Amino acid sequence: MKPYDLVIRGGTVVTAVDTMQADVAVRDGTIVAIGLDLPMARLEVDARMKLVMPGGVDTHSHIEQRSASGLMNADTFESATKAAAFGGTTTAISFAAQHVGMSLAKVVDEYHELAQRGAVIDYAFHMIIADPTDAVLTRELPLLVKAGHSSIKVFMTYDRLRLDDEKLLDVLMAARENSALVMAHAENHGMIAWMAKRLLDRGYSAPKYHAVAHPRASEAEAINRLISCAALVDQPIMIYHVSTAEGIRVIRQARGNGLKVYAETCPQYLFLTRHDLDKPGTSGAKWMCSPPTRESTDQEALWQALERGDLQTVSSDHAPYAYDKTGKLAAGSQPNFKQIANGLPGLEARLPLLFDAMVSKGRFNANQFVAWTSTEPAKLYGLHPRKGSIAIGADADIAIWDPRKKVTFSDRTVKDLTGYTPWAGRTVQGWPVTVIRRGDVIVDGGQINAKPGSGRFLPRPAGFAAQPLGRPSPEFDPATNFGAKLTGKNN
Amino acid sequence: MKPYDLVIRGGTVVTAVDTMQADVAVRDGTIVAIGLDLPMARLEVDARMKLVMPGGVDTHSHIEQRSASGLMNADTFESATKAAAFGGTTTAISFAAQHVGMSLAKVVDEYHELAQRGAVIDYAFHMIIADPTDAVLTRELPLLVKAGHSSIKVFMTYDRLRLDDEKLLDVLMAARENSALVMAHAENHGMIAWMAKRLLDRGYSAPKYHAVAHPRASEAEAINRLISCAALVDQPIMIYHVSTAEGIRVIRQARGNGLKVYAETCPQYLFLTRHDLDKPGTSGAKWMCSPPTRESTDQEALWQALERGDLQTVSSDHAPYAYDKTGKLAAGSQPNFKQIANGLPGLEARLPLLFDAMVSKGRFNANQFVAWTSTEPAKLYGLHPRKGSIAIGADADIAIWDPRKKVTFSDRTVKDLTGYTPWAGRTVQGWPVTVIRRGDVIVDGGQINAKPGSGRFLPRPAGFAAQPLGRPSPEFDPATNFGAKLTGKNN
Amino acid sequence: MKPYDLVIRGGTVVTAVDTMQADVAVRDGTIVAIGLDLPMARLEVDARMKLVMPGGVDTHSHIEQRSASGLMNADTFESATKAAAFGGTTTAISFAAQHVGMSLAKVVDEYHELAQRGAVIDYAFHMIIADPTDAVLTRELPLLVKAGHSSIKVFMTYDRLRLDDEKLLDVLMAARENSALVMAHAENHGMIAWMAKRLLDRGYSAPKYHAVAHPRASEAEAINRLISCAALVDQPIMIYHVSTAEGIRVIRQARGNGLKVYAETCPQYLFLTRHDLDKPGTSGAKWMCSPPTRESTDQEALWQALERGDLQTVSSDHAPYAYDKTGKLAAGSQPNFKQIANGLPGLEARLPLLFDAMVSKGRFNANQFVAWTSTEPAKLYGLHPRKGSIAIGADADIAIWDPRKKVTFSDRTVKDLTGYTPWAGRTVQGWPVTVIRRGDVIVDGGQINAKPGSGRFLPRPAGFAAQPLGRPSPEFDPATNFGAKLTGKNN
């Protein structure tokens, strides 16, 4: 038997189901054995008193992305994926963001190029479709899904990105025909525009009014509409960054009706409230994300939804904008809240924040932590079994956590290029002290050792979430293509 | 004591609450006594063996209206209100329909002129707002509401009429500021457009595909969105022509949450199904209305909703289009379903159809019949106490019903100008044999005796339905105008 | 024409639907005309500036009743019905209370005798069945229902009164076969017994712990169970004295499912909370009723339920116990809360409390006041059209209200024999200054003029509420008597 390249020895191995004292052996970048007293390897890592967990999978991150308004975010693939690695995340799905008029295939190519140049962890792309022309949906999309891009993001708000309901149905139907998953930013655009206009007309322009401008009802309404559209064509959907108890209620009801509805939330909605936006001058901008952070009762509703399975994953929605004229202050030094880019950095902080809240504080256990941050996202988005678990044959993407180590976030120690962190001053217990990507130790002792471009693209098969059990709308009969229940065609 | 002008003698008087053997006396067009053995009057009407009920109030009828596409409906105020009178209806609210670019005040003036010329029963106008400009909402609307036009209709579908959510909020807010009621045609435009396009692309063009093109979900979705918007600004709403069990469910839930949501249905949704559209050639067009007729299980859901108060009224949605090139076939003799005007005549048939189903067939009683077709609509739209009941001081608008008389509808006997009736061949028991408007007998012995223009305009006060008990969205604070809960204005 | 015996002149007549300036004429105890300028009568009552409303109908009152533990309540029929008359109530339904081992027919006879001797307003009886033997249900009940006793009350708690679920089904089925209505005191007995025992074991014995001993859940649970049983045999039910928001929720859901479920609440649940029990020593006993009064949020839920029709009536649940050894302190001067009789007087105060809250304070209107306190109860329990409205042919039971008169409740002015009032110190605006029973002025100028025994028994027909629209349990087939859907009888 060929000797192992690496053995992680003496740790507590944690999967979404089991917690066990065991060594983990790696050969050729792959996990080949989990067991007691495994033979010595070329490289031994001491994991005694530590937790050996699958590397995090972050399925919602904006990296090196140009926004609809032309603004670049602060990170490159190199900086973003290095920050991710520091935080214990070894796989990220970022966006290939089409804007109106662009070829989707070309957009994907461009993001491929950026990622190949910089990424230090493995990655994939969701395709943002802002212009679902016939060409995009019938010619480009099938090829792109076959090439491993099996998920599509759409926006229901934002001026140059949002799809109206008819176009939304076009995308949902195209996704259905290609067995791709559709994710959505679900907020009611009209409500937000109307509230924002009234607020600004009356001089309410500080960042804290961003939270007022996005009514709670705008989320529940849009989620309900999205689910109605998806149910019409019997297409599974993932609802991004749920922030309100009312949104949860709509999702739970739909799932109870047997519809294939998935949903995520993000650390900001679990740990922050709208009161965090209430800072002097424009500095509240650093806490501006969309949807905005809400109330403490919403936090509780989100935790309960995670526990009972109505939410399946927690992603970062990493969207880094520097607090200067390249980012948050692009519109000048006294912008109103509509002129400030929405988004928070999160690739690094996501896992430590959750580990602290779930495991160190004892509300949930380490298996649930692994499930919601690694295994479930890997399964939902077609990355499993290669990613998302510690299992024989899986990529050896492993984060070794010291459950006793305490770290205090600060703007000075931020690893990405945002230049600040919304979590500054917050102390967490539990930290991924050693991070291994496909068998290589890339983070250890607070240092990263990974070549830009050493991350690999992860093609994802279609169809992983596309076997809906739901009840398609009775009018819609995919087999015969509409109207089968009426007599004949035109009689 | 001045002698009575008229006594209706020996009948069974029915109000929304009571059923009593009594004479009814009228003087100067007003009911002045209800009692036993009232003194003789100038004119005596024998009502023995008959029911003496308040004349019907039909609060949803399109009369002499030009559609967004320029098509005129078949009726004039004279023909429509005469048909109404034949069917026992003595008050109609019709529409003053603004199209994009028009002055709302001018539109109202024009419809006033048409009605003054032709109407034989009393009438009022709802204002359709398709173009809610600042001028319309802030300058014209307040004056028009003060002039007695205290209700506004909006469309969520139809190409040249529909409001997007932001404009919808503008209208709801303007209505709130003027204490006007807002009524809505609630269907999801995108779903309908998408379905219709797919159907037509595949050659499914017959009238019966109209029902397929309006998915059930499009109604429930739009109702939910409308309620969300109305709740945001704490404005009462009336949902027009509810057709599906799912729509009812959304309404019931909102009412259970304390929101001021009202709703109606129409006879076509209680008595027809989508299978009625399945006729040879294009003749199904005669049964095309929007939303389309649904399933028998929906009929049952609508009846139950009426009984438990989730629906408050049954209106006709009279929208008459001749089955020729002036109406249904305006686009040619082989139109596809999108080229055919939606709408059914209903001013005449509404009450006899309901009387037969409710009273003659014994499922409900005559008090409920009066409540849903006369008293409740009069109260909801600000016509009560002048209209809607048999009470001292009320206008003497009275229909005397023979509960034993059987009538079979046929195209030949139709009283309006549509030229056909969707109810042809249907026999009902119970008919309004004598109809009295402000003390004048205008229908008797199958003849009408009323001068065109003898109907009068009914100004309606604002605020009748505008004391909502609901819970406004917590973000929305009308007292302080937004954001009161955050500290200060801009920090 | 024979002259009128009485005309109430110049008032504002209020029915459940209309409000009108009109005179009301009475002959032979019956209303014979409502109109303007009616001819002079033998007796004229000036009602200018006053409201002329139907006398109240109180369908839930314990009069001269012996409790299961042998305790007599404080009132006689004379004292109770006089107090009712002072409060504007002209019809009361009281209980003929069977205890275990008694003949139901004999019980009814005894209460007949008591009422005939003392009542000054008209009355009827509900039969409390505590011992549903075969003899009671199959021999006595049919005759009693035919004799005009068409409603049955059952208890789900109280040691010597409560029926277990099997006996409850026996009663529901018997009621169904006789078209009688079933009313229920719905609380979970086990929860209450368990809580009370634990509280007393730990020394929590003051009256305020009565509220703790009746968990909120005990009401919602019992209501749900009652509805399940009633639905099984397809029998309409009335749920008495609903006190919690959770109870309302169960009722609303059942009604939404088409079940024939009715419900009432009482003034104590609309105006008091459990904090009213928190008084020195045992004096909180004066506020002890069962179920106990709850929270202010429950009050709001009850008002909303009334408004949307989930509750149909407000009764008093008059249950008077003196605060001495004949009543509340029968077990000694330091009783624990389980030893104190539950019940509040309410026949007098019910209407003034509601008028003040609904009409004077402007939350609802006078029509709704009439509906919930007179018309709806009369209709639900088979007293209409004789009682419950101002209509031609109805008994001339009329209360003339001065909407400006303010009265402060106090123990000194209490009209019944309880000796105290839970409303002492509370000032209401609006008072029934003149009360007329079948054309006789029995209350005027603060004095009563009515002979004991002048009230009459009101037989009530069966079947008034017995046409359920609900869906009987699929296993239960009344037509074929079970099991019709399986093949044959015993295969």
Added chain:
Amino acid sequence: MKPYDLVIRGGTVVTAVDTMQADVAVRDGTIVAIGLDLPMARLEVDARMKLVMPGGVDTHSHIEQRSASGLMNADTFESATKAAAFGGTTTAISFAAQHVGMSLAKVVDEYHELAQRGAVIDYAFHMIIADPTDAVLTRELPLLVKAGHSSIKVFMTYDRLRLDDEKLLDVLMAARENSALVMAHAENHGMIAWMAKRLLDRGYSAPKYHAVAHPRASEAEAINRLISCAALVDQPIMIYHVSTAEGIRVIRQARGNGLKVYAETCPQYLFLTRHDLDKPGTSGAKWMCSPPTRESTDQEALWQALERGDLQTVSSDHAPYAYDKTGKLAAGSQPNFKQIANGLPGLEARLPLLFDAMVSKGRFNANQFVAWTSTEPAKLYGLHPRKGSIAIGADADIAIWDPRKKVTFSDRTVKDLTGYTPWAGRTVQGWPVTVIRRGDVIVDGGQINAKPGSGRFLPRPAGFAAQPLGRPSPEFDPATNFGAKLTGKNN
């Protein structure tokens, strides 16, 4: 390194999360390695083309149990656990069934003795409490829970077993104080008794009327009542053998409210309907279980509930009664349905039936099969990490499944002592061809090789499911022991 005792080589290892090609190594009865190319062991098992899954955990089985009416079931621990092993199950929890008057500790001792003598797989006991005296709850229970019996079963129906609500609360509270889980048979006793009596009175006595006698509503009602009681004292509960869509709805609603409610179903409710009882003579008795099997729509509701997590496990409810005078026909050869013991054998068939439906038929995957039948039950009842997964350090309880093997159930090949199987004639694909218990191959080649008594007792710690997130009833304050929110104790 000590050589392995056993390697299962070349199979596909399936856990609740992962599916991987790997060998599994065992030493001293424990799994010590999972990996590729593990070293040779003393004993090698060839698992190529096969699935290597954790042995089944059946947490609901009646073994060698005497019923309340004195009837013994057909199996001994030896026969039952052998049948279980043949079906791939390596852990069973059976009952120690107290009847009224018995000492619970003594009952547990007796069942210990029976199991020690016969069991061939590992086992534990749930304690049935039918007589919750003070002595049982305060003296015996704490010691028994500490001894590893951390779960209690109660009955809400059955004449000599059921607890009324007050006793139910006593048990729930005692369980709370000892951190034990409570499981319940939840059906409304009164409904069943009432229906059965009416059916038998009318001569409907065949087994098929058993299904009629247990109304659907009796399950939903009892579940709702149980949840209400458990919520009152904030105690987690497991609802046994859910059979109806309505039951599921109640459970889902409670879970959505944050209550710690767990639930299971059984194969009979997933695969049979009430029509299976419709057999000639009394032979339907072989399909009689309680609750009865229902409709095909219920089956679908149960599958959906499993998928979305509202049900967590599928157990057998093994309750074997021979079809002769020792069992089903104990009351004679022509018993009515109330005289026939309820129960089906299921320890053997449970897993093959589920594997076939879930995996072979492709509706779910093998991970879900493992989760619902082994991992989840082991976790819920405190058997994990020793049982329920293939993980390092776990007992080597492994079933090797041939996913291609087809087996047809027949009465002749039944392994337990029931003498028949309700699944006779049904063919399943997928069978556990080799079964390993703590490293010993006990089933292979259709033969069993295990000494009676070689199974071991599994003590289970308290508290595994006792950290409820729910909201205790506001009246109930465990910290201060009631009433903390009112002022002081007795004022």
